[in-house]
Amino acid sequence: MADREILLNALDGVERRLRLDRALKYGIDAAVAVLGLAIVAVVLHAATAPRAGLFGLSLVVTLFLLACVVVVAASAVRAMNRGSREQAAGEADRRAGLHDTLASALWFSSRSEASPWIPLVMARAARAAAALDPVRLIPLTAPPRVRLALVLVVVLAAVGWMAPRLVSNDLLSVAVDGTPVRERANEELAALRKLADEAARRGDEAAKAKLEQVLAALERPGASDEEKRRALDEARQFAEQRGLDAAADRERLRQLADQLNGRAEYADVAQALRSGDARAAADALKRMLPEGARDPAIENATPDANKTPDDASNLDVLQESLQSAAQNPDRDVTGETQGKxxxxxxxxxxxxxxxxxxxxxxxxxxxxxxxxxxMSRDTRLRAGRFGQQEGTPSSDSPETGEANIQGGAMYRQAAVAKEREGERDGVRAGDASGNAQGDPVLGDEMKRPEAKYKLETIRGEDRAGPEGDDSTFYAASRQNQAKVQYRTEPPPQYRRAEEEAMNPERIALRHRPIVKRYFTQLREQDAK
Amino acid sequence: MTTVEVDRRIEQFQNNMRLVRTEVGRVIVGNDDVIDGVMTCLLARGHVLLEGIPGVGKTKLVQTLADVLHLKFSRIQFTPDLMPGDIIGTSIVREDEGGKKYFEFQPGPIFANMVLADEINRATPKTQSALLEAMQENSVSAGKTTHPLQQPFFVLATMNPLEMEGTYPLPEAQLDRFFFKLKMGFPGVDELHEVLDRTTHAREPQVDRVLAQGEILEMRETAREVPVARPVQDYAIRLTLATHPESNQAHELAKKYVRFGASPRGTQALILGAKVHALLNDRVHVATDDVRAVALSALRHRLLLNFEAEADRVDTDAILSRIVEQVGV
Structure with missing residues (x-):
């Protein structure tokens, strides 16, 4: 078999193995995605009101199933994609440490270069390819996301267990005494319902209607916090009004007790009225009646269903009855007094x-x-509300560093203004435009050498070169010997000037961070 | 040329390299990568710039290499008052017997196979530039005459990064002509022991000449013939482009710290260096690992950093290391 075929067969084997490895990886990825979606679906299912979806399933379940189908289909399509031989060669080179032997050989095999090196490259690549074992080269190992998938399975189980116990409004919140809030809310709703029933039994239609209204708002699925809060406020106002009325009634009863003062036979009645206990006062009055005069109709009297108990005329009638009974000078209870x-x-x-x-x-x-x-405490702690509070714009405050551009600019200008003139670079007038006056000349004035030269010419035909021109040069005069002053080294001040001139960056190293910061701030300001 | 001939040349190449390494290793302790780098430059027809603190053996390495290779060697000590004529030579006025004057060109020390430009940054840019033509064109122009230089022509320049007083930074054009810039580090404790053992006795180790001029030229030819696949060449180009701040393939660090990226000559150096590296590692093709291995040496002196890099004390090696690490194959 030719070297090329050996190489291609080996690469095809590697490519199949890579595809299998990819399929495993994408499968795990899809599983992770489905588990994540399942967790979200379980939470949403528990937290939101059920809405109808497709095929008799709820909306959340329907959406979850659709998302799962999309994820699985996308993963399947990606896994089925066939990779190229170049990719397989690159991967095999990398995994087997072949230093691009296969990739280079594959590239050369598709070209028709007549170099004697190419057969060598192909032969070596074929030897390396024949020795490849795709199963050992690309072992099917569990991708790192398997651990993530396992964690998600545990999370899904935990969420599935906890979800039914969570309340839509106050998820996961627990009362101080450890009682879950939902349980406590149920107890309170039951108590309210009991009160409403009692109000109905008493015939207090207004109270019953108000409590029923509150219960309906609290129990209605999908009711917003605002609606619930408003219903609670109305019910509370109603109860407070009733409380005020009751306080006024007790005050009237106390006034009645004061009017009965001085009458010993009404002492018990007055005592009961003063303490606001109307039932005890009624019992005391009943005891004043002779045994035969106690009308069973009075004892078993039931309130008129159409008559509201908060009728204020009751008190007026009571006051009038008691006053006329108390004004009777006889100690015995006569027929008229009995009636009153x-x-x-x-x-x-x-x-x-x-x-x-x-x-x-x-x-x-x-x-x-x-x-x-x-409800208010829970609402305050909700993340969205917290974010709203955090996002509120802050006012300018140079002290806290929250200042806007004016504050920032003010600081920078102040810092610049603090520098003394002489300490800043580039302070000479005209520096920016390049018209600054030059530095004073350093060093001694140049002296001409005390030598005399003589111009000599050499004919062109004697010197090398294609053109053979005449050349002239200055030679030392034979009459007067040259007397050039010998200088062992350049003067130190000249050396310094020379170094400065050769230095491409004229900013001292210690000043560079300052200059950099200055220009960085300028850029930030421009950007704003 | 047949495949058998190629095989023979590869074997010859590797044997010669082994001999050179052995001989140089008798004198130079450690620094195998620097020795390989210098040989890579020689075989890739390039020139090398050696940087290191005084006393780490820069000059000694070059002298040893000159002893090992059967080549004409000359050394130029660069000083601030060195003039271009001192390097390339000058025309002097002669008088014949009849009293007639004529010019005669006296070749300078650059007319050698191996030229050691010691402390090259001590000479003025004008003098440094005298090397430009010789390094790139392998010829020297004096007056109106161009003199070709004998092959192989190889310049090894040394540079001391510590003593900046009285030195002149090499012009970018000059730097770009160096194939590699190699850094000689300080030896470790064991290596220092070895250095002391070898150099503090009566007899210092001697080396033999193992490589003749013809063999070097044949090795050069062999190195040039190593084939490079397009994906590998593409990788070298992407590495180069990643150093260009204005390129759409520029690396983040290049955008922040680099003023000018590596030149096309840098890409040539990457591929040629990689070819020699591949042969040294018994490969008949160039791999991306070979390109990666020579990337720092080939590109570090071709990047021009901006002011921000200087202020943040970021050097080219750090930038290039990150680029080599992050540019994918």
Whole structure:
């Protein structure tokens, strides 16, 4: 077999092996990409509201599958690409330490040069190619990204385990006591729902409606933080209003207690009213009625479903009933007084229910406050918000180094202005334009040599050269001997001037960083 | 020429190189790469500039090489008052018996096969330039006559980088004519022991002449014939272009620190040096490793650095090393 064929066969074998190696590498790369996409998909799936995609799958799953198909297809196409023989030769040379033997021989084999060196090159390359073992030359080893793939598998498993436990708004955040925030939020929502049910049972339609509204906003999938915060604020304002009303009621009850002062039989009633306990006051009033006069209708009285407990007329009626009952000079409770006391008891029980409702609402308000605080804290710590805060433009401040161009220029000019005139290079007038006055002449004035020369001519035919011209030169005069002063060395000041003149860079080495910095600053300023 | 003949010449080349190395190694301790570099220049028809601190054996190396090679050798000690005529020769006025005057050219020391230009940077640029024509054209013009120089003609210049007082930096055109610039480093402890053992006794080692003029010329011819594949040549060109700051293949360091990059003569030096290097390493073709091996010696004196490089104390070797490292095959 000819040297060329041996070489080409060997290179084809190397190329196949390289393709296999590439396929393995691209396969691992594709696996890494798919695992990365899977992690992102799991997080997105857990963190966002489900939206419908294709074939009954959610949007995230659909996008994930599409991305996987693209990645795998691209990797397959790249892996199937056939490399050139030149690449195979280069790789074999590199791996086998052949110093471009195969690559050079391959190049020479495609040319028709008549040099006797080429057969030598081909013969040596064929010998090297025949000794090549592609399997040993290109071993299939696990690419370094296998480790990355393994790490991603672990991460994917961890994310898959954790994702259902994460809350969309406050991922991975945990309360101080170690309770996951989602669990705590669920508890608070359950408590709010219980309060809403209680309000419905009490017949407090307004409170029930408000709490239902808040719950709907909090539980609605895809509700933004802003919407949730607004619902919470409205509910809190409603609860606060109810609290204020309850405080006003208790104040009125205290005033009533003051009016009952001095009547010993109403002492218990007054005490209960002063402490704001309408139910205890009602019980005390009931005890004042004779056994037979206690109307079961009063004891089992239920509030009218259409009548709101926050009706202010209850208090007016109660005040009027109690005052007229207390003004009765008889200690015995007569028929007229009995009627008034019964009416007062009924009113007091209704007021008691309203106060109970206000207390329950106050508890609800505290839970709403807790939720609101949790939401604000979480929002503040979110990366996007943090970035917004960081990105705010800072004001000019030369002290902190955040100054803009004016500040920077001011510093530089100040630094230049501090230099004394004599210390700066190039201070002579006209330096920039090249019209500066010359330096004073150094050294002694030149003296002409005390010698006399005589012009002599040599005929052209006697001297070498194609043209044979006459040549003239100055020879020492025979009459007067030359008397040239012999100078052993140039004067030191002349030597210094000579060295300076020969030096291409006239800036002292110690001044160069200063000059460089100056021009660098100038360039930066120009760029701005 | 047949393949057998090529084989014989390659073998002859390597045998001769082995002999030269052995003989030079009797006197010069270590510095094998410098010896190889000098021989590479000689065989590639180039000239070499040796740089090193005083006392590391620059002149001794050249003298030893002249002793080993059967060539006419002359030495010129460059001084500030040396004139071009002192190097190339001058026409003097003679009188014949009849009292008639005529000019006669007296050849200077440059008319030799090996010329040692010792401390070349001590002479003025005018005198240094006297070597230009001789180094490039292998001829000397005096008056209106051009005198060819005998082959092989080989200039070895030494330069001391420490004593800058009273020296003149070589002009760029002059530097570019040197094929390689080699740096002789300070020897290690073991090498110093060897130097002392060899040079502080009554008899210093002697060398034999092992290579004649004809053999050197044949080795030169052999080196020129080594084939170079286009990809390798392409690599040498990319290396050269990477040193040019205005080129689109310029390296980042070249853009920052280089004022002028290597000349085409630098690329020639890369390929010719690589050819000799390939033969020395028993290869019949030039590899990119050969180009890489000679890149520093061939290009370090052809890069002109800018002011920024001088201020940052960056030298050409650092820039070239990074370029050689990063320019791909």
């Amino acid at each position: 006391i019964s009416k007062a008891v009924q009113n007091l029980e209704e007021i008691a229910k309203r106060l109970d409702g206000a207390t329950a609402l106050n508890q609800a308000r505290r839970k709403l406050d807790t939720m609101s605080m949790s």
